[in-house]
Amino acid sequence: MGILDSPNFRGRSTARLDAKGRLRIPAKFREVLQSHYTDALIISQYWECLVAYPPEKWDEMEAKALHLSQVHPEHRSFVRLFISGAEKCEFDTQGRILIPPLLREDAHLDQEVIIVGMLANFEIWNKTTYDLQVMRDKQNEQKIMETIATSGL
Numbered sequence: 001m002g003i004l005d006s007p008n009f010r011g012r013s014t015a016r017l018d019a020k021g022r023l024r025i026p027a028k029f030r031e032v033l034q035s036h037y038t039d040a041l042i043i044s045q046y047w048e049c050l051v052a053y054p055p056e057k058w059d060e061m062e063a064k065a066l067h068l069s070q071v072h073p074e075h076r077s078f079v080r081l082f083i084s085g086a087e088k089c090e091f092d093t094q095g096r097i098l099i100p101p102l103l104r105e106d107a108h109l110d111q112e113v114i115i116v117g118m119l120a121n122f123e124i125w126n127k128t129t130y131d132l133q134v135m136r137d138k139q140n141e142q143k144i145m146e147t148i149a150t151s152g153l
Contacts, residue, residue: 007032007035007036007037008032008117008119008120009029009032009117009118009119009120009121009122010117010119011026011028011117012114012115012116012117013026013028013029013114013115014112014113014114014115014127015113015114015115016111016112016113017099017104017109017110017111017113018096020098021098021099021100021101021104021109022092022096022097022098022099023096023097023099023113023124024094024095024096025041025091025095025096025097025115026115027095029115029117029122030091030095032054033054036054037054037055037056037057038054038055038056039091040054040055040088040089040090040091041053041054041055041088041089041097042054042055042058042086042087042088042089043086043087043089043097043099043103043124044082044083044085044086044087044103045081045082045085045103045106045107046082046123048107048108048125048126048129048133049107049116049123049124049125049126049129049130050099050103050106050107050109050123050124050125051118051121051122051123051124052089052121052122052123052124053120053121054121055088057120057121058086062083065078065079065083085102085103085106087100087103099124107124107125107126107129108126108129109124109126110126112126112127113125113126113127114127114130116130
């Protein structure tokens with residue numbers, strides 16, 4: 001299997017939430033799910049966006065989270081903020097998922113969203129928030145590239 005055939009999410013797509021909060025996942029991401037994973041998503045809030053994982057990848061993360069300290073404040077906060085907010089989202093017959101209202105509210109999602117491939121998962125952003133994040137990333141591009149270079153990539 002070549003790198004382009006691997007079960008990774010890559011690329012960006014614009015999409016629209018309908019009035020009920022349903023989102024059509026791009027075909028290229030849906031194909032990865034259908035070919036390599038369970039055809040569903042586990043979605044949680046991460047920072048200013050939502051992050052969507054195939055159930056199998058989410059299960060790996062939860063298994064690791066079980067080993068976090070039950071008394072360390074940051075470990076408990078991670079579970080409270082990230083793990084406890086997760087919701088399983090099934091696809092309807094039209095290839096859409098219903099993003100629960102609390103998650104839409106947490107990420108300030110309105111009609112226009114950007115879906116961003118992040119290899120093992122993908123992010124769902126409010127378009128305006130995403131544009132601001134990209135602007136911040138570009139301002140820090142040199143530092144980001146230096147950090148990545150020291151990691152061996």
